Amino acid sequence: MIYGCIENNGISKVDQAKLDTTVVMGMLQTLGTPDIPSDIKHFRVGKLDQTNQNRSRPIKVILSPEKSVLSVIRNARQLKSSSEWATISIFRDRIPMQMEIHRNAKKELEDRLANGEMDLTIKYRNGIPSVVSSLN
Template identity: 35%
Template sequence: MSNYKCTCKVAEEHKLVCCCVCKKSFKIECVGLSTAEARKIHAGDGLTWSCNNCRKLGNDINSLKAVIISLQEQISTFQSAVTPSRLTELMSIEKSVYEFEERQKRANNLMVFGIKEGENLVKKEQTEKDVIFLKNMFSTVGVSVCENEISPMRCGKYDQGASLCRPVKVKLSSPDVVKKLVYDSRKLRDNEDFKNIRISTDRTPMQLELYREVKTELASRLDSGETNLTIKYIRGVPIVVMKNQPEN
């Protein structure tokens, strides 16, 4: 029987057997025990008996113990294999993967700085105004983009008491369009409407930190007396170079 559900009321004690776990009594015929086997159990010489339910529970507990022991062994093996230098390497790989994914997500984004916000404009009105401004700016750089393809988003919390000039993020059709706009942004300097506008790619926190470090290096070298220096992106990496060095 898979489960014992003995409900027999038996007066003879010798025809009952008690589970050593749950202490419930069962009729020996109902649990498949012979009289001789029951007699040995009653003799109390170390022989015990457990019902099917308790036996199954014990097996489950033993299985769980085996799983725990296996996990402990795996953790121990992992800890012994992962040295501090290996752990640093794994963390570096993890950071690199995350950084790559972040750059892929931002590849089509263009960041525009310096577009003033109108006071007391609702979000829809400000967006419409930004779309017109951006379309004219793109045209000045030499890139034609339809108004319905421009979806600007102001970054940061609106603060009426601030300068009202939050950065604008624009998602464009491809990374190539973003690169062309950034590369040709120098054309904006000669236009009165856009001379104070600055545009860049949508950089990750790691890229921004790297740029700040390079900017600090530039300031330090200029303070030391070096001249004709600037920051240029060489293969996507900011580097301090001479102003006449070609940009890749």
């Protein structure tokens, strides 16, 4: 999922799709993603908000093979250092249950830090987030 890509409501859907393709391909090339297919599947998610023109919908990108996906997720932080992509964020698409598990881990981290524990972080083990000491 790509968040922060500008969506231009004044152009046709076809032109917006072409613009999105250019943006997605540019980001993947910046990240040095291996095996970029020329026909990447992507689409905007959600309804277009006519009342708030400044709000853009996220773009869902479907990549294959899995090593390309992992490469993009691992290197997504590099976009923040680039002036061209500084407003863009990339995250894995998660189902509601995964989002709830992540929220619970984040809340546990905040509670434990508020109670005085130090050097804690969230680490993923087999895709499951847990709060652990960052010293290990």
